[in-house]
Amino acid sequence: MPASFPAHPTRIVLTGFMGAGKTTVGALLAERLGWDFFDSDFLVEARAAMTIADIFARRSESAFRDLEAEVVREALASGPGEPLVLALGGGALERSATRDYVASLRDTLIVFLEAPLETMIARCAGHEGGPVRPVLADRERLAQRWNQRLPWYRHAHLTIDTANMTPQNVVERILESLDPDLPRRPREDAQSPTVTEKRGAIA
16 A cells, blocks of 8 residues: 655656556646656666567567566656656556555655546557557456456555546646645756647547
8 A cells, every 4th residue: 555645745656557548647747747757668668679569579578577667666766856757557566566666655646547448448549659559459368457457556545537538637637636835847847758749638
C-alpha cells in the first residue's frame, strides 16, 4: 500500500493498463504544472536502442521488465527540487520490487487511470501511428493481465475513470486534488515531449 495522500507531492506517477491515457494525460499534466515529464516506455526504448516490440521479439518480456524496473527507479530517484510526472508502463507493477519502491515514496502521488478493458483495447487499436503492442494479439491473455494487475492499480491514492473524459478533463480532475499552492515552474524550464498530436483523445 502507498503512503498516505501526499499534501505536497514532488512526483506524480500515472498507472493503468495500456490505452488508459497515461502518456497523453501525463504530458498535458506536466505542461500545466511546468514539471518534467517522462514515460517509462520511452525511457526503456532509449536505453535499449530498440522498440518495445523488438525487445519482446529479440530478447524476452522478462528482459523488458528488467529494463523497465531500472528506468522507473532511476526516474523517480531524482533529488528534491526536481518535480516530475511519470507515466508508468501498464505492466510495471508486476514486479514486486517496483510496486514496493513506488509505494514507499512519501512525496509521490499515485494516480490510477481506469476505463473498461474493451474501451482501452479500442483506443490502442484506433491509435494510428501509435506503438506496436505485441500483447494485443492475444485478447484472452490480455484480459488475464488486466484482471491480474487491477488489484495493484487500485492501491493508488487517486482513481479516475477516463472512459467518458477528454485528456484535458482528466488533467483538471488531477489538478483539483492538488494543493493550489503547489509550486510550479515556468514552462521553458521543464522537459516534456511535444503533445500537440495527442490532444484529441485519450491514448
